[in-house]
Amino acid sequence: MTDYKINILHIYPDLLNLYGDKGNIACLKKRLEWRGIAAEVRECTAQNPNIDFENTDIIFIGGGSDRETEIVRCALLEKKDDFIKFVEDGGTVIALCSGYELLGKAIQMNDEKKEGLGVLDICTHIPSDNSRLIGNIVIDCGDIAGKVVGFENHSGRIDIGSHTPLGKAEKGFGNDGKSGFEGVLYKNVLASYLHGPLFPKNPMLCDYVLKKTLIHKYSDFTELAPLDDETEDMARNHMLSVLL
Amino acid sequence: MRKLIAIWIAKLSAIAGRLVGKNSSAGPGTIALKICPDLIERLQANIKGKVIAVCGTNGKTTTNNLIYSALKKSGYSVLCNNLGANMLSGVATAFALRCNWLGNFKADFACFEIDEASAPKVFRHIKPDYIVVTNLFRDQLDRYGEIEHTVELIKNAIQIADKPVLVLNGDDPISASFGISYDNAVYFGIGEAVLPQSTEVKEGRFCTVCGEEQKYNFIHYGQLGDYYCPNCNNKRPNIDFEAKNVDLSDGISFSVLDEKIQLNYRGFYNIYNVLAVYSLLKAMNIEIKSFSTTLQEYKPQTGRMEEFNIGKKVILNLAKNPAGFNQAIATVLQDPRKKDIIFAINDKPGDGLDVSWLWDVDFDKILHSGLNTVSLSGIRRYDLALRFKYDEIPFSAVSEDMRMLIENCLRTDAEVCYILVNYTALFSTKDILSDIEKQKGIGEKND
Numbered sequence: 158m159t160d161y162k163i164n165i166l167h168i169y170p171d172l173l174n175l176y177g178d179k180g181n182i183a184c185l186k187k188r189l190e191w192r193g194i195a196a197e198v199r200e201c202t203a204q205n206p207n208i209d210f211e212n213t214d215i216i217f218i219g220g221g222s223d224r225e226t227e228i229v230r231c232a233l234l235e236k237k238d239d240f241i242k243f244v245e246d247g248g249t250v251i252a253l254c255s256g257y258e259l260l261g262k263a264i265q266m267n268d269e270k271k272e273g274l275g276v277l278d279i280c281t282h283i284p285s286d287n288s289r290l291i292g293n294i295v296i297d298c299g300d301i302a303g304k305v306v307g308f309e310n311h312s313g314r315i316d317i318g319s320h321t322p323l324g325k326a327e328k329g330f331g332n333d334g335k336s337g338f339e340g341v342l343y344k345n346v347l348a349s350y351l352h353g354p355l356f357p358k359n360p361m362l363c364d365y366v367l368k369k370t371l372i373h374k375y376s377d378f379t380e381l382a383p384l385d386d387e388t389e390d391m392a393r394n395h396m397l398s399v400l401l
Numbered sequence: 402m403r404k405l406i407a408i409w410i411a412k413l414s415a416i417a418g419r420l421v422g423k424n425s426s427a428g429p430g431t432i433a434l435k436i437c438p439d440l441i442e443r444l445q446a447n448i449k450g451k452v453i454a455v456c457g458t459n460g461k462t463t464t465n466n467l468i469y470s471a472l473k474k475s476g477y478s479v480l481c482n483n484l485g486a487n488m489l490s491g492v493a494t495a496f497a498l499r500c501n502w503l504g505n506f507k508a509d510f511a512c513f514e515i516d517e518a519s520a521p522k523v524f525r526h527i528k529p530d531y532i533v534v535t536n537l538f539r540d541q542l543d544r545y546g547e548i549e550h551t552v553e554l555i556k557n558a559i560q561i562a563d564k565p566v567l568v569l570n571g572d573d574p575i576s577a578s579f580g581i582s583y584d585n586a587v588y589f590g591i592g593e594a595v596l597p598q599s600t601e602v603k604e605g606r607f608c609t610v611c612g613e614e615q616k617y618n619f620i621h622y623g624q625l626g627d628y629y630c631p632n633c634n635n636k637r638p639n640i641d642f643e644a645k646n647v648d649l650s651d652g653i654s655f656s657v658l659d660e661k662i663q664l665n666y667r668g669f670y671n672i673y674n675v676l677a678v679y680s681l682l683k684a685m686n687i688e689i690k691s692f693s694t695t696l697q698e699y700k701p702q703t704g705r706m707e708e709f710n711i712g713k714k715v716i717l718n719l720a721k722n723p724a725g726f727n728q729a730i731a732t733v734l735q736d737p738r739k740k741d742i743i744f745a746i747n748d749k750p751g752d753g754l755d756v757s758w759l760w761d762v763d764f765d766k767i768l769h770s771g772l773n774t775v776s777l778s779g780i781r782r783y784d785l786a787l788r789f790k791y792d793e794i795p796f797s798a799v800s801e802d803m804r805m806l807i808e809n810c811l812r813t814d815a816e817v818c819y820i821l822v823n824y825t826a827l828f829s830t831k832d833i834l835s836d837i838e839k840q841k842g843i844g845e846k847n848d
Contacts, residue, residue, distance in 0.1 A: 177759065177761045225607070353757030
């Protein structure tokens with residue numbers, strides 16, 4: 158056991174857990190614990206909506222239905238300034254699916270423009286026919302994580318402006334179905350349309366986040382110990398072989 | 402003439418299909434509709450009585466087939482798509498194949514299982530007088546988008562159907578919402594807490610009227626239970642047909658309107674299927690003759706806790722979404738015998754391409770059920786393996802060879818083997834089990 162400890166905050170798991178997002182929380186926690194690093198998961202819920210930014214290292218926001226995402230958006234707007242400060246100070250945020258859209262400046266549908274958290278300088282546009290981009294997706298994340306597989310199901314199209322994408326969509330739609338890019342990396346923020354259990358099958362992406370978080374928190378931290386990822390690799394490689 | 406040609410070609414294609422061993426229940430209807438797009442409209446006059454449609458995420462096949470059996474048992478002739486296909490083409494198949502070569506048939510009633518997404522389309526061709534909604538859970542999100550979308554589809558379908566009587570699961574806030582400000586709905590439900598109370602409700606926890614989080618006096622599973630909204634007072638409706646005195650110790654028994662109902666198959670969810678049928682028949686004012694015999698004789702269709710005796714009892718069950726899977730696991734848990742379990746998950750279009758929901762299934766519960774071995778199969782077996790790694794459930798084999806996995810289980814000292822599979826894995830597994838059954842049968846004769 159090391160002296161390191163990471164506090165993970167799952168934002169509204171009661172509302173945003175549409176596609177098995179708890180797989181990501183389990184992955185973050187276990188991959189720390191398997192390395193002898195303590196991990197504590199706390200939840201911010203409709204009943205208990207407090208966010209202790211001071212004592213949080215990783216904030217996780219998953220995906221929900223339109224209605225549930227709207228409830229979360231309204232609740233989080235009250236903490237907008239704290240959220241931006243958390244990110245600018247180097248805190249880790251993982252936002253997937255509709256959680257990704259919430260991080261932007263705005264979500265626009267027809268004439269209605271909804272304010273986002275403004276953590277990222279991006280805008281989500283929802284087409285008036287509400288058509289969805291659905292399917293398996295492979296993105297190439299280069300040095301940080303190699304090829305990542307997942308599933309996307311979103312009606313929003315995100316223009317990431319001058320932000321750095323998470324990866325290049327080799328198969329599937331990505332941010333807007335046109336640019337060929339998927340997700341955003343900004344400081345210690347990882348945002349992506351790849352929903353649900355993204356991390357379990359892509360442990361290198363999970364490790365990328367964990368390492369950045371540990372380095373940010375502990376000046377003496379250098380490297381994560383390797384883990385046996387045979388099962389993970391088999392699950393990912395199967396999908397890669399089918400999709401590419 | 403067009404109508405006749407369509408019927409003939411549909412019938413011939415069904416015969417040709419059987420000859421080559423391909424039993425498609427959608428194909429003949431697809432062809433028939435191409436030749437005669439209004440075939441269903443033109444054949445409707447052959448149905449003397451009412452038309453019934455059964456919708457819902459889980460249980461609609463069982464419910465529809467039970468309606469069919471109950472009506473038949475009472476002496477009625479019934480047109481039904483019980484061959485399986487539940488989209489427009491499947492309904493057309495049922496019509497076309499029922500006709501004689503002159504293009505006529507006689508039926509007192511028609512009952513159709515209808516896929517939620519197809520309901521508006523089907524109802525444009527044939528307007529049901531009764532619509533049964535069993536429940537609405539999250540299912541195949543990649544096909545339907547979100548559950549709100551499915552709700553919209555059914556609302557739309559109800560409008561198209563033009564004032565049907567709704568038979569709704571009153572324990573399900575989502576299904577029951579179709580009856581809000583609708584004056585012709587009856588409700589069924591289970592009126593007491595039966596299963597251990599879980600606080601985990603995933604979909605449908607929010608008031609369908611005002612969006613506030615609902616509270617529950619008791620929960621059955623998923624979002625089903627005695628719910629109420631603390632904000633706007635929307636609540637579980639008055640239940641017209643309520644199951645009470647539920648006993649799961651030997652099969653299932655319960656009472657409804659002073660009648661005692663006894664089922665010899667397992668699965669808490671079957672109470673809802675039977676209640677739906679009971680409520681529908683009562684709402685239709687149909688004298689139900691020998692309802693309990695119907696229930697006793699009813700053989701659950703493929704893969705609904707279907708038992709095979711191949712030297713050891715093997716029980717095959719379909720589970721295609723988190724609610725279905727958690728219910729299947731709960732049913733396995735009620736069986737105290739030492740058991741092997743095989744899981745198989747495919748990701749073909751019929752299953753839904755997205756298997757993310759595996760992370761919403763509480764697999765770890767199987768560790769408490771006299772578990773002997775666990776084997777994993779299906780196209781997405783490695784996703785299962787990874788899921789099980791996280792729940793620390795040891796598995797002894799991961800293989801696409803289902804036959805080998807089954808044969809391995811026959812050699813263990815466990816008393817029973819459960820096979821839990823999703824949709825497309827069901828039929829291939831059933832074929833293997835039937836094949837082994839046949840071989841064993843021949844083997845015994847030779848002995």
